[in-house]
Amino acid sequence: MKKFVLISFLLHSILGNVFLHNPRGSNNRLNEASPNRFDENRLFVSQNNAKGGYCWGPEMTYYEGSLLEIQYSGKSGCGNPGVTCDYIMQYMCTYSTDSGTTRIRDGTTTDAIPLDPSASTQTDANGDLLYGMHETYDYYQHCLTRDRNMGLFIADRETQGGLSPGRSSAIFTRQNNNGQRSGYECNEERDYYPYWHPSPWKDIAIVTDRTSFCSFFQNESQNVSPKGECVSSGGVYQSYNNRAACQQAGNIWRNSTHGIPAPDCLPTKYSESNSHGFDVPNRYVWTIPSASQEPCIDSSNCNCAFRIRYNVTSDDMGPNGNNPVGGIDYTKNGDVLTPVKQSETVAVDGLDFSLGINTDQFGRVFQDRSFIFRIATRPNGVSPNSTIFNLNVKGKRGNIVQAYPAVVYDFVPQNLYAKQGDYIHFQWTGCDTNPAGNAGEGRDGSDRSNIVQIQSPDHALPASDSWVSTNPLFVDPSVRARMQNLDQTNCLTYAQLVAIYPGPDDSGLINNDVRNCGKLNAASSYFDGGLVQMNTIGNFYYMSSRNNVVLRNQQKGMINVRSNV
Numbered sequence: 178m179k180k181f182v183l184i185s186f187l188l189h190s191i192l193g194n195v196f197l198h199n200p201r202g203s204n205n206r207l208n209e210a211s212p213n214r215f216d217e218n219r220l221f222v223s224q225n226n227a228k229g230g231y232c233w234g235p236e237m238t239y240y241e242g243s244l245l246e247i248q249y250s251g252k253s254g255c256g257n258p259g260v261t262c263d264y265i266m267q268y269m270c271t272y273s274t275d276s277g278t279t280r281i282r283d284g285t286t287t288d289a290i291p292l293d294p295s296a297s298t299q300t301d302a303n304g305d306l307l308y309g310m311h312e313t314y315d316y317y318q319h320c321l322t323r324d325r326n327m328g329l330f331i332a333d334r335e336t337q338g339g340l341s342p343g344r345s346s347a348i349f350t351r352q353n354n355n356g357q358r359s360g361y362e363c364n365e366e367r368d369y370y371p372y373w374h375p376s377p378w379k380d381i382a383i384v385t386d387r388t389s390f391c392s393f394f395q396n397e398s399q400n401v402s403p404k405g406e407c408v409s410s411g412g413v414y415q416s417y418n419n420r421a422a423c424q425q426a427g428n429i430w431r432n433s434t435h436g437i438p439a440p441d442c443l444p445t446k447y448s449e450s451n452s453h454g455f456d457v458p459n460r461y462v463w464t465i466p467s468a469s470q471e472p473c474i475d476s477s478n479c480n481c482a483f484r485i486r487y488n489v490t491s492d493d494m495g496p497n498g499n500n501p502v503g504g505i506d507y508t509k510n511g512d513v514l515t516p517v518k519q520s521e522t523v524a525v526d527g528l529d530f531s532l533g534i535n536t537d538q539f540g541r542v543f544q545d546r547s548f549i550f551r552i553a554t555r556p557n558g559v560s561p562n563s564t565i566f567n568l569n570v571k572g573k574r575g576n577i578v579q580a581y582p583a584v585v586y587d588f589v590p591q592n593l594y595a596k597q598g599d600y601i602h603f604q605w606t607g608c609d610t611n612p613a614g615n616a617g618e619g620r621d622g623s624d625r626s627n628i629v630q631i632q633s634p635d636h637a638l639p640a641s642d643s644w645v646s647t648n649p650l651f652v653d654p655s656v657r658a659r660m661q662n663l664d665q666t667n668c669l670t671y672a673q674l675v676a677i678y679p680g681p682d683d684s685g686l687i688n689n690d691v692r693n694c695g696k697l698n699a700a701s702s703y704f705d706g707g708l709v710q711m712n713t714i715g716n717f718y719y720m721s722s723r724n725n726v727v728l729r730n731q732q733k734g735m736i737n738v739r740s741n742v
Contacts, residue, residue, distance in 0.1 A: 194225045194252040195487035195543040196582055199589040200237060201573040203546035204230025207287045207309065207712055210610040210622060215287040220309050222359035223635045224543045229582045233283055233717050234606035235703035238551040239465045241474050243565035243602060246590045247461045251487045254404050255386060255445040262445065263385040263488040266461060267378035269311065270481040270552065272473045281480050283549050284309030290360060301303050311482055312361040312377060319406065320363030322417045323347045330505045332536035354537055368542050370486065371397035373434050378484060381438035382461055383540045391442035403432035437470045465552055474552050483547040518611045556708060563706065566593055570605035570626045575615035586626060586724040588734035595711050596741040603660065603706030618723045619696035620689050626696055626721045626732065627658040634718050634733060637725060650717040650736065656709060663704050668694035697723050711738045
């Protein structure tokens with residue numbers, strides 16, 4: 178078999194963890210109301226802390242060409258001298274009307290999809306597709322059939338298993354020795370980037386401290402570079418993983434590209450190790466694709482998902498003379514040649530130091546993925562050249578300890594700078610299955626947020642009606658009412674609630690009553706405030722009335738509207 182010489186991302190043995198905060202990352206959660214996720218292999222393998230992730234909320238919808246601020250955190254940091262790192266951002270879309278065999282979705286059960294071709298079309302009692310799915314059954318079968326890349330570094334691990342003598346499938350990697358299945362993802366594709374066979378994931382950006390590799394990352398992206406696979410003349414998938422062997426056996430090497438622009442490649446900011454990046458959030462502003470890139474957008478019929486992978490390596494695995502793009506490859510495999518060994522002991526000045534290295538983890542890829550979101554065409558009257566900003570809410574119910582490693586509530590972006598005439602799409606989602614007892618206002622377990630104008634960022638009380646009338650963030654009173662009240666109906670006043678629950682210990686009952694609209698309890702977990710054109714110049718400050726009780730955990734934001742001249 179031909180030996181491929183490609184980059185192998187090798188990661189620290191410490192737990193890295195990457196968590197996606199906007200859009201909300203699942204970390205394989207769905208709707209379980211427990212501190213930990215139910216199934217770590219539901220859709221993908223994250224390698225993350227089981228307590229991470231946000232519970233499912235109704236789907237968000239972004240308009241084509243709008244600007245979405247991605248926020249994420251990585252435990253091992255990035256851009257600091259202790260690590261070498263990359264964040265890989267990707268997305269995939271399918272038609273929301275596609276058959277169950279190809280349509281991506283969140284599903285309605287916390288169980289992982291079975292390895293059964295009929296599982297993707299199974300429905301629940303309501304007729305909804307039962308199992309969550311991103312990659313398809315056929316995609317996984319291709320990975321299972323295909324020989325793994327024997328040119329990759331596996332340290333001192335034994336040659337990994339396969340389906341028949343002398344074969345080793347692409348489901349076996351150094352990081353995943355036993356070929357554990359997670360949803361229908363391909364283990365080899367997950368662990369390496371850029372990948373050398375077709376993938377349904379389209380590249381958005383690489384944020385890296387190795388900017389000297391940017392041209393390599395961009396040129397090798399499937400967005401622009403053909404990636405191949407082997408099929409027989411009858412279209413049956415074959416095991417050969419390179420063109421020469423495939424064609425020599427009389428088969429066809431089939432190439433494909435996504436046919437969209439190469440991804441961005443940007444330098445990462447500095448963040449400390451073991452901080453989860455919470456000191457300053459990691460951000461990337463993604464321009465949502467247009468219909469020219471995703472035809473399903475034309476009919477506002479796109480189901481999409483976002484994926485981020487976090488790669489952290491050590492310079493102990495530095496450039497290899499046999500590998501022109503750096504990294505380390507198969508020439509360093511085996512007990513003698515590998516630079517790191519399982520549970521290695523190293524002598525220094527006559528003393529033995531036990532390093533406790535696990536060679537299938539001394540090099541790990543962490544990932545998180547969003548829940549399903551939609552992409553829609555712009556409303557009539559909104560020019561393709563108009564700027565649309567997405568304003569969302571990140572975070573979950575609970576104090577800092579209860580929410581960790583997720584974050585507490587905040588607006589995204591917290592400070593938004595727009596020009597006169599730009600649009601803002603006000604929209605957020607939440608859930609009703611946060612762990613019971615997590616601190617917060619309103620009905621237990623629920624996420625709700627609203628926008629109430631305040632005079633300045635250091636104010637904690639809503640601005641008066643008279644003040645807002647001369648300094649309105651929302652000129653239209655009906656829009657202002659919607660942003661504050663979230664379309665709630667069947668409300669009771671606080672006085673009416675006290676009359677129903679007069680006891681001295683009844684505050685909890687009042688807090689949880691669904692008719693308590695002051696706590697936003699009658700609101701849906703999803704709110705779409707629509708597009709608002711920002712025509713008034715100035716600085717405008719706002720807060721969520723529900724999640725601004727403790728000053729150290731404030732949910733506030735600012736919108737600065739400047740002249741477009």
